[in-house]
Structure formats: C-alpha cells, structure tokens
Amino acid sequence: MGTTTTSTEYSVRELVDCSPVAAVVSDPRKPDNPLIACNHAFVELTGYGEDEILGRNCRFLAGPGTEPWLTETIRKGVRDRKPVMVEILNYKKDGTPFRNAVVVAPIFDDDGELAYFFGSQIELCEDSQGPSLTRRVRATEKIKDLSKRQLEVLRMVASGLRNKQIAWELGLSEKTIKMHRGIAMEKLGAQSSAEMIRLAVEAGI
Numbered sequence: 001m002g003t004t005t006t007s008t009e010y011s012v013r014e015l016v017d018c019s020p021v022a023a024v025v026s027d028p029r030k031p032d033n034p035l036i037a038c039n040h041a042f043v044e045l046t047g048y049g050e051d052e053i054l055g056r057n058c059r060f061l062a063g064p065g066t067e068p069w070l071t072e073t074i075r076k077g078v079r080d081r082k083p084v085m086v087e088i089l090n091y092k093k094d095g096t097p098f099r100n101a102v103v104v105a106p107i108f109d110d111d112g113e114l115a116y117f118f119g120s121q122i123e124l125c126e127d128s129q130g131p132s133l134t135r136r137v138r139a140t141e142k143i144k145d146l147s148k149r150q151l152e153v154l155r156m157v158a159s160g161l162r163n164k165q166i167a168w169e170l171g172l173s174e175k176t177i178k179m180h181r182g183i184a185m186e187k188l189g190a191q192s193s194a195e196m197i198r199l200a201v202e203a204g205i
C-alpha cells in the first residue's frame, strides 16, 4: 500500500480490515487489475496465503466448473463500473469447489476517478437456496427502515461515491452527508462501509 497514507488509501485498508466477511481490493490502474489488499477472512475462506493473493487478478478463484455467464456479469460490472452480485462456483487453493456469493463494486476517488474495486465473498451452502435468499430478504427488510434521503445516500455509497461527491451531487454539505450515512449505518446495523455496500447490493438497490 506504500508508505504515504492518503485519505483514499486509508479507506481501502479500512474497507478490508473492518470487514468481518472475506474482502479484497483491486487496483484497476495497474495492468490486469491486481488485488492490492485482502483480509484474514479471505485467506481463511480461500486457503491462499497473502503472498499468493496480492499482485494477482482475482480470477484465480475460477476453475473448470465456474459458470462463464456469471464471470461475464462480473466482467461487465467491472467494465461499466457498476456494483454486481453473483453466486458463482469458485475453487479454494486445495481444489475444493464452493458457491461464492460475491459482490464486486467500484470505489471512486475524491476527484470522481475510478480508484479501486472492492470485492466481498461469502461461501453459500451448495445444497440449499437458503443462505443467499435469507441474506437478500434480511437486507431488503433492513433497508425499509431508512428515510428517502438515507436511501439515496446509501445508493450513492454503494455505487462507489465518496461523501464529497455525494454532497456535491445532492447539493448538501459533507457534514450532512456524514450524518445521513452514520444514521443509515446504525439503522442497518452495519459495522463498516464494506458491510453497508454489501447490504445495498444484496438488497438490489
């Protein structure tokens, strides 16, 4: 991550470190969009060591049974800079396949330029439609408690915008955005921005 700590870099570390579920960040400004950060939960989930993860494109999770059309959905999200969620067949380091409910979302910098992609992975139980459906229903339920303004802010956070840009787009002060964001986070019971982004994408907003 380098030695200088810009506000953007700080958020990136925070995104993965504060996430209780597996999370990664990639740098689309580097050739082949390599991963530049991952958390312990991602190491635990995949079985790869950090040294085998950083510097590589996340396609190493794909394998023979990975659905090409789902990979295409992620590819399209990356290309269009839009958040996506798919439940795709992936493989751990030891070759064990698992159903991965992965969210991939863009993160823009303070100037509105694409800076990073955030990825968050949850292993689903292959036999049932349960876990993902439950997560979707739960996310939708939680979002119902938000005011129109909070929902608007959440939607913009999930699309990768920073407080500064959200403030500009909505014609409000950054302080007001921070307030709405804080209340939304509390109502959603989210511990981190990573969780908030994931919830928003799960709820399909």
Ligand SMILES: Cc1cc2nc3c(=O)[nH]c(=O)nc-3n(C[C@H](O)[C@H](O)[C@H](O)COP(=O)(O)O)c2cc1C
Pocket (backbone or CB within 6 Å): 024, 025, 026, 033, 057, 058, 059, 061, 062, 066, 071, 074, 075, 078, 088, 090, 100, 102, 104, 117, 118, 119, 120, 121
């Ligand atoms: C931040 C981020 C996280 C990703 N996470 C996954 C993942 O968990 N599983 C997966 O199959 N692809 C994931 N991808 C997509 C792959 O990196 C890659 O784009 C995809 O497999 C297409 O590969 P291709 O470029 O060889 O066509 C992720 C991409 C990004 C940018």
